[in-house]
Amino acid sequence: MQPAAFVSIAASVVRIEADREQGGLSVGSGVTIAPSTVVTNCHVTRDAAAIRISGGGNLWKVTGQYADGAHDLCFLHAPSWNGRPAMLGDRDSLQLGQPVAAIGFTGGTGRTLRFGRVQALHSLDGGRIIESDTAFTSGASGGGLFDASGALVGLLTFRMRGAGGSYYSLPVRWIRERLPGEGQWADIHPHPEAMPFWQRDAETLPYFMRAVPLLVEGRWTELIELAERWSAADPGDAEPLRFRGEAMQMLDRPEAAVGAYTAALALGPDVPSAWYGLALAYAVIGNALASERAGMRLADLDRDLAARLGEVIKGLAVSR
Numbered sequence: 001m002q003p004a005a006f007v008s009i010a011a012s013v014v015r016i017e018a019d020r021e022q023g024g025l026s027v028g029s030g031v032t033i034a035p036s037t038v039v040t041n042c043h044v045t046r047d048a049a050a051i052r053i054s055g056g057g058n059l060w061k062v063t064g065q066y067a068d069g070a071h072d073l074c075f076l077h078a079p080s081w082n083g084r085p086a087m088l089g090d091r092d093s094l095q096l097g098q099p100v101a102a103i104g105f106t107g108g109t110g111r112t113l114r115f116g117r118v119q120a121l122h123s124l125d126g127g128r129i130i131e132s133d134t135a136f137t138s139g140a141s142g143g144g145l146f147d148a149s150g151a152l153v154g155l156l157t158f159r160m161r162g163a164g165g166s167y168y169s170l171p172v173r174w175i176r177e178r179l180p181g182e183g184q185w186a187d188i189h190p191h192p193e194a195m196p197f198w199q200r201d202a203e204t205l206p207y208f209m210r211a212v213p214l215l216v217e218g219r220w221t222e223l224i225e226l227a228e229r230w231s232a233a234d235p236g237d238a239e240p241l242r243f244r245g246e247a248m249q250m251l252d253r254p255e256a257a258v259g260a261y262t263a264a265l266a267l268g269p270d271v272p273s274a275w276y277g278l279a280l281a282y283a284v285i286g287n288a289l290a291s292e293r294a295g296m297r298l299a300d301l302d303r304d305l306a307a308r309l310g311e312v313i314k315g316l317a318v319s320r
Contacts, residue, residue, distance in 0.1 A: 001099050001115055001148050009150045010111050012086040013103045013143055014055040016040050016076075018048035021190045029104040029143035030076065031152060032083040039175055040142030041157055042067050042074040043199070046191040053078050064185030068178050069194025071125065072157055072170060075178070077185045086144060089151035091173040094118055094130060096272055097302045102134035102167070104143020104156050112140065119166060120273075122208040123237060124197070127171035129208070130154045136167055145169040158198050160212055168198070207233070211243050220247040238268030245277045249284070257281040272302040276309050283313045 018026040028044030051062035064077035098118045106112040116134030136156045145154035154169030207230040214223040224247045230240035245260035261278035279294035299306035
C-alpha cells in the first residue's frame with residue numbers, strides 16, 4: 001500500500017466540530033459516505049448543541065442527525081457539503097492479515113495516514129468489529145479504515161486500555177444497514193443516553209472485550225471460565241477456543257492447548273493466531289513434525305507471524 005494512492009481518498013475524511021451544550025468544543029473525524037452525508041461516532045457528537053464539518057478549507061453547517069447510540073454510529077446531514085463520498089466496501093470482505101489504512105484527524109489537527117493489518121474480526125450484532133494495528137488517537141474517532149482498493153471497510157472508534165497495539169473499528173456492514181433515508185433526519189440536540197456497546201459495564205461488554213483484560217493481566221483461570229461461557233453462548237465462534245488455548249498454554253498444559261486450538265481451527269481454519277498457538281503447543285510437547293506442519297500453514301497466512309514463531313521455537317530448543 002502506497003501513501004500516494006490515498007491522497008484523493010483522504011478528501012472524503014472530514015473534521016467534525018461539535019459545540020457542547022455544557023460549553024467547550026468536541027473534535028473528531030467523519031467520513032463522507034453519500035451526497036451531503038457524513039458518518040462519525042456518536043461519542044464525538046452526543047453532547048452537541050451544534051455541529052459543523054470542516055472540509056475543503058471551509059466550515060459547513062450540519063442541520064440534521066440520525067443516531068444509533070448503542071452502536072456508536074451517528075450520521076450527519078450537511079446540505080451544502082459537496083465532498084466526494086468514499087466507496088463503501090463489501091459487507092464481509094475483510095480477511096485476517098489483510099492490509100488496511102487508517103485516516104483521521106489525529107489530535108483534531110491535520111489528517112494522519114497510518115498503515116497496518118487486520119488482527120482479528122469479532123462477531124457482534126450481525127457485523128464484525130475490526131481489530132487492527134493501525135494506530136489512531138484522540139480526534140481520529142469517526143475516521144475511516146480503508147482497504148488496499150480504497151474502499152471504506154470500517155470506522156475508527158476505540159482502543160482498549162492495556163491491549164497493546166490493538167485498535168478497533170466499526171464494520172461497514174453497520175453503516176450500510178443504518179444509512180438513513182431523507183425523512184429520518186432529526187434536529188441537532190445532545191444524546192446523553194447514547195452509551196455505546198464498548199463503554200458498558202464490565203459484566204455487559206461483548207465477550208471479546210471481557211477476554212482481553214484477562215489475557216493482558218494473566219488471569220488464566222478466569223479467562224478459561226469466560227471462554228467456556230462464551231462458547232456455550234456462541235458455539236460456532238472460534239474465538240473463545242483460541243483464548244482457551246492461549247490460557248492453557250500459559251498454564252503449562254500444552255496438550256489441552258492443542259485440543260483447544262484444533263477445535264478453534266475446525267471452526268475458523270484461516271486464523272493465523274490459532275495456527276501460531278497450535279504450532280507452539282506441539283513444539284512444547286515435542287511433536288516436531290506436527291509443529292512444522294502447523295508452522296507451514298501459518299506461513300501461508302502470515303509470514304511475519306511465522307517468522308516470529310520460528311524465533312520462539314528456536315528459543316525453546318536453546319532453553320532445553
